[in-house]
Amino acid sequence: MGYLGEIFVMAMTAIFIQNFVLARFLGLCPYLGVSKKLDSALGMGLAVIFVMTLASAITFLINKYLLIRYDLLYLQTIAFILTIAALVQFVEMVIQKNAPALYNSLGVFLPLITTNCAVLGVAILNTTAFRSDGVTAYNFLDSVLNGFFSGVGFTVVLLAMAGLRMRLEKSEIPKSMQGMPIALIIAGIMALAFYGFMGWKI
Amino acid sequence: MKYYLKLGLILFIFCAVASGILAYINTLTAPVIAERKALAEIQAREALIPNAEFEEKESDQGLTYYLAKDPETDEILGYTFIAADLGYSSTVQTMVGVDSEFKVLGVQIIDQGETPGLGANCTLPIFTNQFSGMTLEEIYVDKDGGVVVSLSGATITSRCIANSLREGIIDVKDEPNPGGEQ
Amino acid sequence: MNFAKELTKGLIKDNPIFVLVLGMCPTLAVTTSVINALGMGFAATFVLLCSNIIISLIKNITPSKIRIPVYIVVIAAFVSIVDMVMAAYLPALHKSLGLFIPLIVVNCIILGRAEAFASKNNVVMSIADALGMGLGFTLSLSLVGTVREIVGAGTWLGMRVTPLTYDPALIAILAPGAFITLGFLMALMNMLKEKK
Numbered sequence: 001m002g003y004l005g006e007i008f009v010m011a012m013t014a015i016f017i018q019n020f021v022l023a024r025f026l027g028l029c030p031y032l033g034v035s036k037k038l039d040s041a042l043g044m045g046l047a048v049i050f051v052m053t054l055a056s057a058i059t060f061l062i063n064k065y066l067l068i069r070y071d072l073l074y075l076q077t078i079a080f081i082l083t084i085a086a087l088v089q090f091v092e093m094v095i096q097k098n099a100p101a102l103y104n105s106l107g108v109f110l111p112l113i114t115t116n117c118a119v120l121g122v123a124i125l126n127t128t129a130f131r132s133d134g135v136t137a138y139n140f141l142d143s144v145l146n147g148f149f150s151g152v153g154f155t156v157v158l159l160a161m162a163g164l165r166m167r168l169e170k171s172e173i174p175k176s177m178q179g180m181p182i183a184l185i186i187a188g189i190m191a192l193a194f195y196g197f198m199g200w201k202i
Numbered sequence: 203m204k205y206y207l208k209l210g211l212i213l214f215i216f217c218a219v220a221s222g223i224l225a226y227i228n229t230l231t232a233p234v235i236a237e238r239k240a241l242a243e244i245q246a247r248e249a250l251i252p253n254a255e256f257e258e259k260e261s262d263q264g265l266t267y268y269l270a271k272d273p274e275t276d277e278i279l280g281y282t283f284i285a286a287d288l289g290y291s292s293t294v295q296t297m298v299g300v301d302s303e304f305k306v307l308g309v310q311i312i313d314q315g316e317t318p319g320l321g322a323n324c325t326l327p328i329f330t331n332q333f334s335g336m337t338l339e340e341i342y343v344d345k346d347g348g349v350v351v352s353l354s355g356a357t358i359t360s361r362c363i364a365n366s367l368r369e370g371i372i373d374v375k376d377e378p379n380p381g382g383e384q
Numbered sequence: 385m386n387f388a389k390e391l392t393k394g395l396i397k398d399n400p401i402f403v404l405v406l407g408m409c410p411t412l413a414v415t416t417s418v419i420n421a422l423g424m425g426f427a428a429t430f431v432l433l434c435s436n437i438i439i440s441l442i443k444n445i446t447p448s449k450i451r452i453p454v455y456i457v458v459i460a461a462f463v464s465i466v467d468m469v470m471a472a473y474l475p476a477l478h479k480s481l482g483l484f485i486p487l488i489v490v491n492c493i494i495l496g497r498a499e500a501f502a503s504k505n506n507v508v509m510s511i512a513d514a515l516g517m518g519l520g521f522t523l524s525l526s527l528v529g530t531v532r533e534i535v536g537a538g539t540w541l542g543m544r545v546t547p548l549t550y551d552p553a554l555i556a557i558l559a560p561g562a563f564i565t566l567g568f569l570m571a572l573m574n575m576l577k578e579k580k
Contacts, residue, residue, distance in 0.1 A: 018291060023559050025413035029492060032408060074228040074468060075221060077486045078460040082217070085456055117409050117490040124486055130288055176574035180405055181567045188563030195560065209450050216454050220461035227465050234472040315482055318416040319536060319557040355554070 007145060009132045012197075014149035020118050021157045022191040027118030031158055032183055034109070041162035045155030047109040049148060051091065052119055055084050056147025059123035060140055080123050085114045122150045157190065242312065243297070247282045250299030250308045254279045263373045270299075278302045281374050287366035289314065289359045290321050298367055304375050306336045309367065314359075321359035329353055329360075333367070338375070341368045387512045394516030400493045401524040402573045407493045410484050411525060412562040418541050421529030423477045425522025427470065427485065429514070431462045432494050432521075436502040436514035443503045455498045456489070463488045493521060531565050532556045 020026045027048070034044045059080050067073050092110045095103045113119060126143040130136060138146065164186055173182055247256060247268060254270035261267060267283035280301040286293055292315030299307040311325045323329060332351060333341070342348025343361045352360035400406045407428070414424045438458050446454050467485045470478040478485065488494065497517055502510040533539055536556030538546040546552070555561045 025409050025559070025562070026487075028408035028412065029406075032405070074224055074232075074464060077464045077467065077489055078217075078220060078224070078457065081456055081460050081489050082453065085453060115490045115492055115495060117487045120487060120490050121483060124483060130293065132288070174571075176578060177567075177571045181571035181574065184563045184567030184570065188560045188567060191560040191563055192555075195558070209447055212445075212447065213450050213453055213457075216457045220457050224461060224464050224468075227468055231468040231472040235468075235475075238472070238475060313479070315479065317558065318480075319554050 006131055006142075010142070010146055011149045011152075014146060015153040015156060016194065016197040019153045019157060019194055020121070020150050021154055022187070022194045024121070026121040027116050027154050030109075030112060030116055031154075031161065031187070032180065034112075035158055035161040035165055035183070038159065038162045038166060040109075041158045042155075043105050044109045044112075045151075045158050047106045047113060048116065048118065048154050049151030050106075051084075051088060051110075051113050052122055052151035052154075053144060053148040054091070055087055055119050055123055056126055056143045057140070058083055058087060060126060060138075060143040063127050064140075076124070076127070080120055084119055084123070088114050118150070118154055122147050157194075160190065161187065243284075246297040246310045246312055247299070250282055250297065250310065251280050256282070261373050261377050265370060265373045267370075267374050280307055283370050283374060284312070285363075285366035285370040287362040287369075289316050289324075289362040290356065292316055294324065294359065294362055294366070296363055296366060298370060300371055300374070304338060304371055306333045306341070306367070306371075309333045309363075311363075316356065316359050321353065321356040323353050323356065324359050324363060338368060338371055341371075387508065390509055390512035391516040394513070394518070394520035395523065396520075398517075399520045399524060400517055401521065401528075402570055404493075404496075406496060407491045407521065409487065410491060411528060412559075412566060414481055414484050415525055415529040415532055415562065416557045417533045417537070417539075418526055418529040419477070420480055421525040422522065423474070424481055424484065425518070425525045427466050427481070428488055428491060428494070428521055429518025431459065431466060431488050432497060432518045433511065433514040434462045435459045435494060435498055436510040437507055439498045439502040440505060440507045440510040451503065452495075452499070455495060455503075459494055459498070460489050493517060528562075528566055528569060531569065532561060535565075536561060 014020070018024060021028065021031050030044055030048070035041050062079055062083060063076065067076055067079060072079075088110055092103075095106065095110075126138055126146055129138045129142075129146065131138065131142065161183075165183060168182065168186075177185075247270075248254075251270040253273070255273040256268040256270055259267055259269055265283055267281050269281055270279040271277065272279055280299055281304075282297065282299045284295055285298050286295045288294075293313070294311065294316065295313035297310045297312050299309070301307055309330050311330060314322065314324060316322045316324065329351075336349065340349045341364050343350045343352045343357065343364050345352065345357060346361065346364075348364065350360060350364045394400065396403075398404060401408075401411050410424050410428070414420045435455070435458050439455060442454070442458075463486060466488070467478075470481075470485065497513060501513045505513070530540060533541075534545060535553050536558075537554075538544060538550055538552040553561075556565060
């Protein structure tokens, strides 16, 4: 299998088979919190893809050239979370200055991303991930791509959820089930549907 | 400007103190973790081939394996190694013991992070015990025409364990001189 | 405001999971069994307690502009300590909680309590708040864990509690079961609240 095949496997795994939200339980707070409207879900999704890709790149370099080289792996959690917090802050400032239009659509979501566990999750998972042969550890490009595809996987289910919840507003739901409970049950049914992808080994 | 320098300095002090504390705790816990891991490996090895003397070796393929000899007669009792392969959601590591004819003596899953209720059941004796006595040709899961009964709902995990076992055994078997006298 | 009131509010009135809906990721991910739920609950409570104490102690010397990064450093330090100590002395639990131990850092409950409570109150009150919230979190996790373990595996804390004729509904300990169980439990809480 060539490198393109490897990328295909990675994309399928991150988006469908091991979806961040539905199979790994990462990034649930925004998934349940920002999925009431389609356009805000899209904004959040794009912001997450952007930050996850960048964070994967930077944390990979920090891990390889600082933490592993100087035997400081016990500082991984603290180093990664500070990097992500600083990165989010930095991205916010750059976008605000250079692309005001983009800032208007993504700006409100950026501060929320620091505490999105999917971003820290993908950074940590990348450090222990292997390619489909089970031997080769992720290199720089693999990590960046994995960050990107994981973000796409997050966005796909966020959008699907937002679409469902908008329709849900028009339906009659028992009072005690309104809001969060019904959203969780729908997420459960969605996770069940995504189980259809399980057992696929490409 | 001076104000921002002060902010940076305060943040830096906090990071430095936190790193210092973590470094100290790490010196306390790291040896315990390493020791526990080594001990678990030794115990798993000795459970598979009891009353033997182990000698560390490395195959041409880079696999570390242990040669088990009877301490009195120097007779080769078998080999143990750790087989590892990517399962459904984690790398599954299996401690394998084979006799001098490369028949499986026993296996023990030493590390896995598979789905609870499905793949994670690979640690149960009902799954691991079936490997005892199998020959190289038999270690394929039932779907691939072998005799390994897959865990229900976890063919990928079962197949990964069977495949890693087979590869490891071939690896040790193909050594020009696995007993390694000369 | 008194100590007892701060201590009990986390259990029911401001329950972090069922009322505030915080910390969803560990709630769903590690509640496949009661023992995992308890492990996660105590780990998070320990981090919450320590970070609340430190943050209420340093609240006067941290400039408000960099308070969030400082809180994150404090929390991350305690999380790393829990991570290392658990790996050394409770390796099996450490393995099954896995990724979710480092992820305690981004658990909104902890940063949320630091910002909303510990940075404004004294040490004693912050301890009460942390214990109450931590206990509420642990109990809620155990409740979800109990339902999922009994339905999905027929056991409780590893002991068989259902009759042997009961065939466990495996779905409850898989990912979809997590969402559905929590959804129904939350609906149940809402129903009880309405009745009052």
